[in-house]
Amino acid sequence: MNPYLDIVIRSVAVYVFMVIALRIFGKKELSQLNTADVILILLISNSVQNAMVGTNSSLLGGITAAIALFIINMIFKKIMLNSKFIKDLVQDKPEILVHNGKIYFKSLAKLGITSEELQEAMREHGVEFYKDVKLAMFEIDGSISIISGNDHLKQTHHKRKIHKTLGTLNN
Template sequence: MNPYIDIVIRSVCVYFFMVIAFRIFGKKELSQLNAFDIVLILLISNAVQNAMVGSNVSLEGGIIAAFSLFVINIIFKKVVSKSKFLNKLVQSKPEILIHDGKIEFKTLARLGISSDELDEAIREHGVENYKQVKLAMLEINGSISVISGNENLIQTKHKRIHKTLSDLNN
């Protein structure tokens, strides 16, 4: 077999393994990764490198592996977006973390979200206490969205902006 075709096949296999592994072992957005998650990703990338390129350590081999990963990623994303079955299989559903000021501890435990991570997400959305949260959701992209009961608070991902109703009308 052509050694470059072998690299493409190996890279595609590793790609699908990683998609399945991330689906099984949890979802987090890159901005929500902790030190343990980053170490794991770095070690996994090192572990699967040889599985993709084999004994070919040439520049061409590395470029072909990387190109294969980009191409399969584009194709897979398009196929998943068009197939309801694959979308359900690969994408998770949103999960309620807090509802009307009550934390869903079983959901947090099942998803592996610590109370510190939840508190941080709440603060990032400009809310001081979980009791002020109407709804907090773990979205399908791994981010945590928070809706508070404060009508004068426009919440963004990283900061809060106080505005009065008259400011909003102008």
């Protein structure tokens, strides 16, 4: 087999594995990482590097792996856009956290969101009391969006990122 085709096949296999692993372990968003997340990503990248390039540690081997990852990522995103089944399989659904001032404790518990984290998100959106929340959603990108029912309260577009890792949430 061509050594560069072997790198492409290995890279695609690692990509698919990582998509599945992130779905299983619940990582929704990687834009804000804590120390443990950074360490995990560094260790994972180091552990899968050899799985992708094998014994080929040349510049061309690394570039081949990177190009394969970019292409499979582009293809995967297009598949998710066109296939509701794949999108539903990979992405979580938005969850209601608060509706008309009523807190959905089961959703908070399921997602591992503490009341302190919810209150922090409310403050970031200019909302002080739960009763003023018309709708608080845990979005598919890991953010909490909040709409207040009070016309006098300032609405913001800022979204607080929450990350699920192994069943816990980190800031």
